[in-house]
Amino acid sequence: MSGQPNKVVMLVDNDVRRDSRVQKQARSMAERGWEVTLLGINRTEDVIPPWKVGDATVELVDYRPERIERAHLARSPRWRDPLAYRTGARANQLFGWCEAQARVLEDRRRSASGPGRVVLSARIAANRALASWRGFRRERTIEVRRKRHRMHGLVDRLSTAAWMKVLGTKSWNHLDPNIESWDEAFAPAIDRLRPDLIHANDFRMLFVAARATFRARAAGRDVKLVWDAHEFMPGVEHATAHPRWIPSLQQLEAEHAQYADAVLTVSDPIADLLQEHHGLPERPTIVLNTPIVQDPPPEAPSVRARCGLADEVPLIVYSGYVDPNRGVGVVIESLGHLPDLHVALVVGQPDSPVVLGLQERAAELGAAERLHILPYVPVEQIVPYLSSATLGVHSLIHMMNHEISLATKFYEYSQARLPIVGSDVRFMAETIRRTGQGEVFRVGDVDDFVRAVRAVLADRERYVAAYDQPGLLDAWTWEHQADAMHEVYRDLVGFDPAVIGATA
Template identity: 50%
Template sequence: MEFDGAAEARNTRGRVVMLVDNGVNGDSRVQKAARSAAAAGWEVILLGRSPHGQPQSWRLGDAEVRLLPMPDPLARRRHEYRRAWLRWPLAYPPNGIAPWRAQAAKARQADLRFRQAQLTLAARAGRPDPLGQRLLRLRTLTAQLRRRWVSFRYWQLTRAQNGRKYRNPWDRSFTWFWQRTRGDGAWRRLEPGLWDYELAYGPVVDQLAPDLIHANDFRMLGVAARAKIRAQTAGRTIRLVWDAHEFLPGLKPWRDNARWLPANVGHEREYAPYADAVVTVSEALGDLLRGQHDLTERPAVVLNAPAVGDRPTGVDEPQPDIRRLCGIGPEVPLLVYSGAAGHQRGVDTMVAALPELPGAHVAMVVNKPTGPQTLEVLRRAARLGVADRVHVLPYVAHWQVVPFLAGADVGVIPIHHWPNHEIALITKFFEYSHARLPIVVSDVKTMADTVRSTGQGEVFRAEDVADYVRAVRAVLADPARYRAAYDRPGLLESWTWEAQAGILDEVYTRLLPGSARPGAGLPSSADALAGGSRPTVGLPA
């Protein structure tokens, strides 16, 4: 794939390069932002990370998507390239020889089984080979011993690679030292894998010569800030919009080490001052960001609301029916959960409550229907004797989400108390709302406060199965009472991506005042969100 960064944007309001650290599919916020900005007259090029190491390209409406190959050798720690002689002296070296040895051992055993079959057939035909049989037994014994030896050394290598956690005294001291000596710049030693993003994305951004960079979340902030500074030294001006999806200090580190969070927080603090504007997903998160980074103005709030427009033109895919996929009729109470099945998402609470909710079924619409976390939920359902009432379904296309969910009786958000769970109305909240589902939500602050104020559902104490059962029973007893909340004038209209796209366009226009389009209204939902040559996932975690 060839990148032509020399061409200037033609007949557009300006060139916008959006950056995201994933493969785009599955990130509905990024997809909607790219589509709606392109429909509003901006030339939009969305750069993401190829999951397969090969460049890819397609279109989302009028926006172009490019996925970049990104080698990530710096993401591996240096000790992963070395042998752990003292702790695991018999481990294979970490150079790829271990899987080769294991496969070779399997090949030898397959050859010996074939040789045994040959000798057996020869004996049946009256041509016994006693010497061959004795030699084969000796070779088989040798192969078994060798296989066990290979397996033992491979096990030692696995323990050496996975056994070290970054929470021991040495690593805490290492982290403390670099934080004291380098401050926020300590990320260069603590999380050097952030440079892998720079080396993959940075040259492409420079070639594209954007007027504005829209950086999604903390990893892309540094890439965008450095591109802005390089352009400035070359006499060009780039405006930077930082789209903060989460409050980084409140994240649970995805790796079990003491370095990840302070490194990434320092990286974010170093580059946040280069943002010309900040947008985020809720007022509460905006207030946290303003305090964390001493922002001079409150971030603009662009909600993770769904697009409610028509399906893309030329798409004849039939609308899936959630009840048919579950194999149940319209009279069966159906509770739906959409998103990832991780423990902190609280799906276990829904399953644990089913023995107290006879007749009710649960539909889990998840990104990984056969993933380990989903399978663990199903095992728990089997232990409780309710496996026949738990149905795992895959994501559907983004334009199908709301009507798909509307076939259920209750939308459930049972998430646990984590800082980022407290401060936003998440995507599934809006999708349930547009499906006009009563919502049962745990007492995480922002969503619980909203549900209480609108009357669209019930709130229960997070991880409290008995209180969850109470909330579900209340909703099932009088669902019309909760659905009536959606009749409030303007409520659902304000919870659409079309409304949010106007906010984002105002941010762009303010930063590039010469780009205003006289008399231009907001694009219709069909114009902004239709099109695209590939189906996209519409149910983010």
């Protein structure tokens, strides 16, 4: 197929290993004849050689950017607090000098006697006073920076609004100058690969891909851009993020959405919102976060076996990323109400602070031995891996993007034929109630979660039988979604490598 437009570069802003969606994309498009290279990022000092996902190649680009301080953090603090130092580095330098001087003077006083010792004692006292004054000013400097980071002040809020009002969608670079570092990291690899189509996963990579297509088209090459929106950026909430982080990315996405030749997304509600918000000429194509389903299923470990549990022991499984927005705390609290229940958390980062905190809470409840922390498995093994559990839990809290899509784990539980106990975020609750595949509980309500679990345990086979509905599970396979992706690629480049390969 030399010379044919079948070279695809996929972009993602993570290390690929824990992102099942991009792995499935790369694998399935390579199976359909596209020459796929998946580019992710390497934040470590290690040299990581390329590897394969199916017939697709995975490469990681080094991403260790020099952080560019936001302009409002670099401003002089004189008007906000005249006693604060110009910078935190200067505050630390001056205070550190006092600490060093104290050690020197103390050493000299130990060996001094007579008038010399008196003089050194006076100098030590003066140095302590100076250190106290500089320490006070250092605390004022820290507090100024803390306030500026929170951006609660009138000047900070007005400056953010002013940038967005004056520059509109082009304000992102003033709100977060570090965004440019993503293009700097990816550009050399993309340009080297000379793709015919770039598949950008989410907002940062949309920006990177748009820049790459500008360069390619300026050089006379026709490159198509597919944007895969995993969530609705205007609805993203992140309590711990810098106040300008979300506005900057929202403006970044709004400016570059117009350059996408085709848009994919993960649910019908998000597709409608994206088309309306960005004025897209066509409704995005839906590519659900469904799992790979093989018949017969591949050999895989079993969550139950890894927990060391007999078949009759009730076992809840939660699979995926764990943070406060996932609401997993309610699952751990239920261990205090369901003495026979075991919980398996299948996580990629077992030593994260959140997971360690859940383990501590289980120990406080006297249930440490009933909480099991298990590792991820390869993408193609996920469904059989989970299938030995009694039920799957999805405990999201109320946030906009949680309300309007179904996460990968929902479909993985479904293909594993597990009853699902899900929180009452809108789209998931509607789906569970419509299919009858599980029970819905009120977000954060431990008693209601326990009620839902007991209902499933009391009549598990009734919920499992919901999966016998004709066509339900057939539509929730990755193979079905990959066909939709392949059609988008084919229509954009006017070439179908699967047909060429079949006739070669």
